[in-house]
Amino acid sequence: MHVLRPRSLHAALEDLASDARLRPMAGCTDFMVPGAATGADSDGILDLSLLSELRGIRWNDDWLEIGALTTFAEIAASNFVQEHFSALVEAARQVGGWQIQTRATLGGNIANASPAGDSLPVLLALDAELELSAAGGVRRIPYERFHVGYRETALGAGELITRIRLPRPAPNVHQSFRKVGTREAQAISKLSVALCARVDDGIVRDYRLAAGSLGPTPIRLREVERAVVGRTANSETADRAAEIATHQIHPIDDVRSSASYRRWAFARIVRRMTLDAYASSLQG
Amino acid sequence: MNPRSQTARARSDLGTRESEAARDDRSPARPDGFAKASGSLAYADDARLEGMLFGATLRSPHPHARIRSAHWRPERAPAGAIGLLARDLTGPNGVQLLDDAWPILAGDGVHHVGEAVGLAAATSPEAAQAALAAFEIEYEPLPARTTPAEALPSDVFTELEILHGDVAHGFTQAAHIVEGTWRTARQEHVYIECQSMTAWIDTDDTLVVQGSMQCPYYVQNALSHALKRPAQRVRVVATPPGGGFGGKEDYPSLLALHVALLALATRHPVRISYDRHEDMLATSKRHPSEVHHRSGVDSDGRLTAMDVDILLDAGAYRTLSPVVLSRAVLHATGAYRCPNVRIRGRAVRTHTLPNGAFRGFGAPQVLFAVERQMDRIARAVGIDPLEIRLRNVLEPGDELPTGQVLDDSTSARLCLERVERETDFRRRWREHERQRSTISGDANGSRKGVGISLYLHGSGFTGNGEKRLASTVRARLRSDGRIELQTASVDMGQGSCIVLPMVAADACGLHVDDFVVAEPDTSRVPDSGPTVASRTSMIVAGEVALAAQEICGQIVDAWGKRIDSAEEARLEAGELLAGSRSEAFRQVARCHYLEYGASEVTRVHTPPAWQEFDEESYRGVAYPTYAFGADVAEVEVDPDTLQVRPLAVTAVCEVGRVLHPVLCRGQIEGGTLQAVGWALMEEAQCREGHLVNDRLATYLLPTVQDCPEIQVVLLEHPWNGVGTGAKGVGELPMNGAAPAVVAAIENATGLAIAELPATPERLLVELERQGLADRTQPS
Numbered sequence A: 001m002h003v004l005r006p007r008s009l010h011a012a013l014e015d016l017a018s019d020a021r022l023r024p025m026a027g028c029t030d031f032m033v034p035g036a037a038t039g040a041d042s043d044g045i046l047d048l049s050l051l052s053e054l055r056g057i058r059w060n061d062d063w064l065e066i067g068a069l070t071t072f073a074e075i076a077a078s079n080f081v082q083e084h085f086s087a088l089v090e091a092a093r094q095v096g097g098w099q100i101q102t103r104a105t106l107g108g109n110i111a112n113a114s115p116a117g118d119s120l121p122v123l124l125a126l127d128a129e130l131e132l133s134a135a136g137g138v139r140r141i142p143y144e145r146f147h148v149g150y151r152e153t154a155l156g157a158g159e160l161i162t163r164i165r166l167p168r169p170a171p172n173v174h175q176s177f178r179k180v181g182t183r184e185a186q187a188i189s190k191l192s193v194a195l196c197a198r199v200d201d202g203i204v205r206d207y208r209l210a211a212g213s214l215g216p217t218p219i220r221l222r223e224v225e226r227a228v229v230g231r232t233a234n235s236e237t238a239d240r241a242a243e244i245a246t247h248q249i250h251p252i253d254d255v256r257s258s259a260s261y262r263r264w265a266f267a268r269i270v271r272r273m274t275l276d277a278y279a280s281s282l283q284g
Numbered sequence B: 001m002n003p004r005s006q007t008a009r010a011r012s013d014l015g016t017r018e019s020e021a022a023r024d025d026r027s028p029a030r031p032d033g034f035a036k037a038s039g040s041l042a043y044a045d046d047a048r049l050e051g052m053l054f055g056a057t058l059r060s061p062h063p064h065a066r067i068r069s070a071h072w073r074p075e076r077a078p079a080g081a082i083g084l085l086a087r088d089l090t091g092p093n094g095v096q097l098l099d100d101a102w103p104i105l106a107g108d109g110v111h112h113v114g115e116a117v118g119l120a121a122a123t124s125p126e127a128a129q130a131a132l133a134a135f136e137i138e139y140e141p142l143p144a145r146t147t148p149a150e151a152l153p154s155d156v157f158t159e160l161e162i163l164h165g166d167v168a169h170g171f172t173q174a175a176h177i178v179e180g181t182w183r184t185a186r187q188e189h190v191y192i193e194c195q196s197m198t199a200w201i202d203t204d205d206t207l208v209v210q211g212s213m214q215c216p217y218y219v220q221n222a223l224s225h226a227l228k229r230p231a232q233r234v235r236v237v238a239t240p241p242g243g244g245f246g247g248k249e250d251y252p253s254l255l256a257l258h259v260a261l262l263a264l265a266t267r268h269p270v271r272i273s274y275d276r277h278e279d280m281l282a283t284s285k286r287h288p289s290e291v292h293h294r295s296g297v298d299s300d301g302r303l304t305a306m307d308v309d310i311l312l313d314a315g316a317y318r319t320l321s322p323v324v325l326s327r328a329v330l331h332a333t334g335a336y337r338c339p340n341v342r343i344r345g346r347a348v349r350t351h352t353l354p355n356g357a358f359r360g361f362g363a364p365q366v367l368f369a370v371e372r373q374m375d376r377i378a379r380a381v382g383i384d385p386l387e388i389r390l391r392n393v394l395e396p397g398d399e400l401p402t403g404q405v406l407d408d409s410t411s412a413r414l415c416l417e418r419v420e421r422e423t424d425f426r427r428r429w430r431e432h433e434r435q436r437s438t439i440s441g442d443a444n445g446s447r448k449g450v451g452i453s454l455y456l457h458g459s460g461f462t463g464n465g466e467k468r469l470a471s472t473v474r475a476r477l478r479s480d481g482r483i484e485l486q487t488a489s490v491d492m493g494q495g496s497c498i499v500l501p502m503v504a505a506d507a508c509g510l511h512v513d514d515f516v517v518a519e520p521d522t523s524r525v526p527d528s529g530p531t532v533a534s535r536t537s538m539i540v541a542g543e544v545a546l547a548a549q550e551i552c553g554q555i556v557d558a559w560g561k562r563i564d565s566a567e568e569a570r571l572e573a574g575e576l577l578a579g580s581r582s583e584a585f586r587q588v589a590r591c592h593y594l595e596y597g598a599s600e601v602t603r604v605h606t607p608p609a610w611q612e613f614d615e616e617s618y619r620g621v622a623y624p625t626y627a628f629g630a631d632v633a634e635v636e637v638d639p640d641t642l643q644v645r646p647l648a649v650t651a652v653c654e655v656g657r658v659l660h661p662v663l664c665r666g667q668i669e670g671g672t673l674q675a676v677g678w679a680l681m682e683e684a685q686c687r688e689g690h691l692v693n694d695r696l697a698t699y700l701l702p703t704v705q706d707c708p709e710i711q712v713v714l715l716e717h718p719w720n721g722v723g724t725g726a727k728g729v730g731e732l733p734m735n736g737a738a739p740a741v742v743a744a745i746e747n748a749t750g751l752a753i754a755e756l757p758a759t760p761e762r763l764l765v766e767l768e769r770q771g772l773a774d775r776t777q778p779s
């Protein structure tokens, strides 16, 4: 097995273009796990860790751009993220334990495409966009179109995820994230839920709900959103959101939990988050 | 001059007292601490030997199958690899424990998934793995019974019964009769260091086996039996184990045989080190249990009858199950007085991994059951959980179901009273009970609850175990004037490496540095028995103190007779031992060594005559004494996810004499956390005989983030029956936290979970059973 350590993005993309079997490696926290569907069996490694141009967090007009190599520890510590994307901070602080957070990257979490990836529902609810680069050029796609099947993504041959872009949220959007695992750290999610909601004058104006570990990919729950936006924010609406939400998921029984628990807890969390969004709008 | 006179005086004003905080100064650092913390200590897998080969194990994929044919095809193996099957064994195909029914390699058939069928050795671990492909085994799968229910009634390994009073009559006196069935899960030890063993043949044709283990002489015995070698030609060396918890009591004997067979076949050193996955797949677990209680109480809540039926899943082979079952039946009624008792225990055979020793050894399962049963009884009577315990608690002079009359160190009531004082349990429990029915559905935040448990642990080996063992220890003078303490006890983290020197120093008036603990090596140390049953600090250390004192006495006496100069006269015998004069003593001892050589004193432990137990009728003194404890746990339950967060556990433990306060607390903190994990999340799940979560990514145990605040209160009631006056502390704390945590969940939510672990999924099932799952609040 050979390892390439390019010093620029340009060089990395050229390497990737000339050898399609190269596997990119970022923080290596998924890559290293033996037998996993990630990297251990690959022929060659393209180590991205020297690409400083893919690190860091900055505003570009009304988009916050996070370099794909930025770690969860860096994300959780960023003032920009703390101020505008509290749900992402919550998720970043719950990935693995703090040792993992100092290595694990946002790009790796997305590319690894596990339905249990903790940042994924948050990015869905935040209407994120991905910048994908290849030797031939750069394209942007809505993140919602990235996961096409179980561990299948829209990433083309020779492409890297280079940036994650988040639109600046409206001032009074309430964000929440909830991860349910077996223990407080180092737990793969039984389920995870992210919500961005805006309630004005008692009416739900904006409602973006996403979930992880409840199907083959992380999912955005569009039907719930359509049913809730425009309604009065009250417990009836919260019940309705929870009710519809449970019909849109496909939880399974596995070694970590049961389908019926996942369904029940998911409904409870959706309900609770919806009520919290309403309560926070009252506080101003 | 009697070194015990001082302690004997202290014991004359017996009474339970708190272990003073000042005694934390009496906690010298363990000699291996720095090497462990810095990573420089050599564990079993560290040393590389010249010409060493590596072994790998072919395992059964079936829970039950006949082996139609088995072959080793060398042409398919890497060059130089060898393979062994059952037919290659020249001696009995059995691991000698209580009997030798546990096969070294499966012969005609396999009886659990993961059972060893073939062994290969090659020049690297990878080549050895590759060599497994050269085995050709034809299996004929047979129907498998993988749960105790399927095993009953025919497949019972051992059945025990204890009868006391007249149970039928007891039930006629009862105002309430309460029944309950309580279940616990298979728990994995998760010692940090996986099993590892290395064997080689020395130039004098001695077989040497070195590795991670708790009981060097068990391993020597198993090797000598199956290989038909005299014990003197089998040398077993225990490397410092990275944890054991009982998991290195029985299994190392099997692994030792595997490496020994390969070493004998190849005449090379051979090592097998399991990775975590293989370790979890192949080694023993805590017995899953089902305990049925039927209890009668009078209108005041006093027990009139207890009928207890215990079922342990032994797995495919008996191994140590009869002894585990024995401790289970002997702890089945908990720390309570009841005049009419019937206890039945059965260990049954299933086509699953053999279950074995695990911290607590059968007691945690039955204490979970009896503690939850007492809570259920309290609700039936209409009194609180503390009150039901106070009304039934064992007192000095009370009789146990075996007829044993309890000594005056019986401190269960003191533990209960103390834990109430520490935690204000009763008031808080009542308040949570009241609040539970009044919180409105949309209230934010979590539910809190508290639970209490009372528990005991019989000290040392069960029944006549100590009598049979006749533990032997030796103190031997070294050329540098220090005394070597020779025992087969292994320090697996509990701290005997410092506790043995401490008790010896105490007995001789010397310093801990004047003593050296010998490496547990059967060619150099006598058989002081296995490192199990919380017995080292109590029994082995007691004999060590006496041996050390005796050898010091001999040295000093001999010196006294030889004094002939004024200079030497200053080192007078009595003064030497009275004044902690280490330097002076060492000088004298060095002279003694030059004059007489390495003199030594050997002592054999004899249990006191009053420790009589009849193993047929289960009457008599099953344990010389009992340690007691009471826990209060506080939990918080998330109403949306039913996730349980253990917030705090207060453990009040009366452990006889506290020898090393820091390590003693460490045992209680660790045991408590292990019990919390067992209560809330740990479960080696078995489906149709296959372990489902055989990795640490799926078998989850608490992380430091999940650890409750643990407050330990140590009570001492030095007890002068046997040994040091310590009652043993390694296992006691494993008995207390699980029932207290599950009781706290009930206090918080109204959901009484009858099966461990109390996962959110099980809480939801209970919520649905109560018809409350659709309501917005779980109450």
Ligand SMILES: Cc1cc2nc3c(=O)[nH]c(=O)nc-3n(C[C@H](O)[C@H](O)[C@H](O)COP(=O)(O)OP(=O)(O)OC[C@H]3O[C@@H](n4cnc5c(N)ncnc54)[C@H](O)[C@@H]3O)c2cc1C
Binding pocket: A023, A024, A025, A026, A027, A028, A029, A030, A031, A032, A033, A038, A039, A048, A068, A069, A094, A095, A096, A097, A100, A103, A104, A105, A106, A107, A108, A109, A110, A111, A112, A116, A117, A118, A119, A159, A160, A161, A162, A186, A187, A188, A189
């Ligand atoms: C102990 C432990 C606990 C964990 N806990 C959690 C958890 O709680 N929640 C969670 O979501 N995850 C968890 N993980 C998984 C892992 O840490 C995350 O998915 C992490 O974000 C992966 O990032 P990485 O930089 O380490 O990726 P790597 O391991 O380096 O790569 C992962 C995959 O992504 C590809 N890749 C990486 N970067 C790029 C890129 N820029 N463009 C294209 N492809 C790329 C790689 O080729 C590889 O296939 C845990 C892992 C471990 C070992």
